[in-house]
Amino acid sequence: MMEYVNIIIDDKKIQAEKGQTILKAARAVGIEIPTLCYYELNGQKLENRPGGCRVCVVEVAGRKNLAPACATEVMEGMEIKTHSLRVVNARRTVVELLLSDHPASCLICSKSGNCELQSLAHKLGIRDIPFRGEQSMYKKDDSPAIIREMNKCIMCRRCETVCNKLQTVGALSAVNRGFMAVVAPAFEQDLVQSPCVMCGQCVQACPVGALSEVNQTRQVIHAINNPNKTVVVQTAPAVRVALGEEFGFEPGTIVTGKMAAALRRIGFDYVFDTDFAADLTIMEEGTELLGRISKFMAGDKSVRLPILTSCCPGWVNFFETNYPDMLDVPSTAKSPQQMFGAVAKNYWAEKIGIKREDMIVVSVMPCVAKKFECQRDEFKENGNPDVDYSITTRELAELIKQFNIDFNSLPEEDFDNPLGASTGAAVIFGATGGVIEAATRTAYEIFTGKSLEKVDFTALRGLEGVRSAEVDFNGTPIKIGIAHGLGNARKLLDMVRNGEANFHAIEVMACPGGCVGGAGQPFHHGDFSKVEKRFEAIYREDAGKPIRKSHENPYIKQLYEEFLGKPCGEKSHHLLHTHYFDKSKQIEVEG
């Protein structure tokens, strides 16, 4: 039984749930109290509530000082004023003090227009900073994917909470005290020296520009303008259901056709689709999965199960750092981004008669970690990377704006063939549970020799952090585990490591919701309902596809016939599979 208390907020008599905070009680009746450090991912059990910024203070009758709405529980008979003169003055002072130690570089800050501090200052009508004091000075930290500019940090500690509670990565912590306090890796080293996996959820959570992704739009423009280069672009599944948000479309609007049209107008020579490579991934990973399961069932002791998906670069970094004893468990299949790069530079380049060095492959990803992935040495040939630049959904929106393209009035266009053709199975790679559902559609048909009547495996879908399901392969039960968010992945992997759970296959995506909630997606500012709408859109896009099984993609068949031979064959082993490294930290005896 839910207990209620009677309270008055801004002269409005309401009933609020007992134990609720003033902030939540107010929001439930549509009264908006501004917040800054507060960050919540609804349904993902994540709340950052340090009560530190004091922006959400309200006046409570009978209480001497102002109360932080995010951290004060409602009580019977409470009378609350959320916008009294005293409150507004205090709020303004709080923001003025924050601004007194914040660089006024809004004109050129990557977060401009999306900055919560900026919009708060604007909302409160701040036109002057009356306080002059010391300014925090920190060295800029450049990693392959994430940039830290802690001069801009406001100590909301959202990144710290996300890194430790949601992702259990443990790269960041609040260090030092008082004015010197800042969020940093251990010993204030750079991110690359920390256990950071580059998932970028800290970038997604940062209210200001202290954390941002490495921006490569400039390099992309240079490549397009270079007449000696053929520039190929690939777009990940989750981009098409989120890009529209940057142009005023409702979250969950599918803009695949407009996106392809925009890329063509920007000047890419070939507008291809990562979805093609996702279908290819299913051929390789599905074959590997079946091979391993068959060997395991035949009693081959050298085979370990479960097989883990390997599409997500944040997840790959995470298991290389935290599970060095299990490096033989993940699928060796490269991610779709890297499979695409390998096929583009080894097959397509030859087909159109150019050298691989003269081809530039650009990927558009919902992801920050993909920037790191494409720079890994094992994905290069004589120093030439298979994927040259990986840009985020946000960076693509920036490019579209820079090229003065009226996105909303663009026609719907198709991808180019052959590397632009894909199935519904490839689209769902963008949502948690999607990779394993796509693999199941193909593996089922190959394993049983039967055609699926219904391709929707709804048991594998959902937004629960850790899920498991059993799929009946014509009498053989296949046990599948799914986790999204690295904290959930850790729970699942620890169970497997300790022998508490047995699965045939496990899918992991590092970001909450899967790639739809990726760090490179339009900023959701903690409104997880946006991610949920993108998630639903992914399955709508799948349902609308004429072909929904990867092995039925005619261009995939053609690629195997013309070039690769058979899945997991010699050529694909060389081009489409990879290996993993132990990146853990070990304590050793000196001497």
Add this chain to the structure above:
Amino acid sequence: MIKVKLAEDKINKIKEICASFGNKGGEAINVLHKVQGEFGYLPAEVQEVIANELNVSVATIYGIVTFYSFFTMIPKGDHPISICMGTACYVRGSEKVLDEFKRQLKISIGETTPDGKFSLNCLRCVGACGLAPVVLIGEKVYGRVTTDKVKEIIGEYNA
């Protein structure tokens, strides 16, 4: 693989201390207190071993070490100097005494001389206000210290 190297006896001592607190992450402050008592300071490698034993991130451990002024990553000198900044000592001129120690030793508060002989710190009241201003070197108490006595006091340990 990233390797963290530390002498075997040190690793064992840290493990023993962590185990005495049940290897619980929530006991990190107590563990750090005890380990610092053992080694005099908390260098990076030691924090790595503690983090590993308590199963918390080393960033968290470093966060604790840098938050509490009691913890230090700099080894103390053979003769740790503490100058009282309590009210009585302060009004009797302990700040000037501190400045003189800084000038003579060429170090600031929280630092150690390059030869490892002296380190400098402040504290609040040792309960000997009648002797203000008070300076402690190791266990020895010096009372009614004036700036012109500083050189002589340091000299006692430089012999």
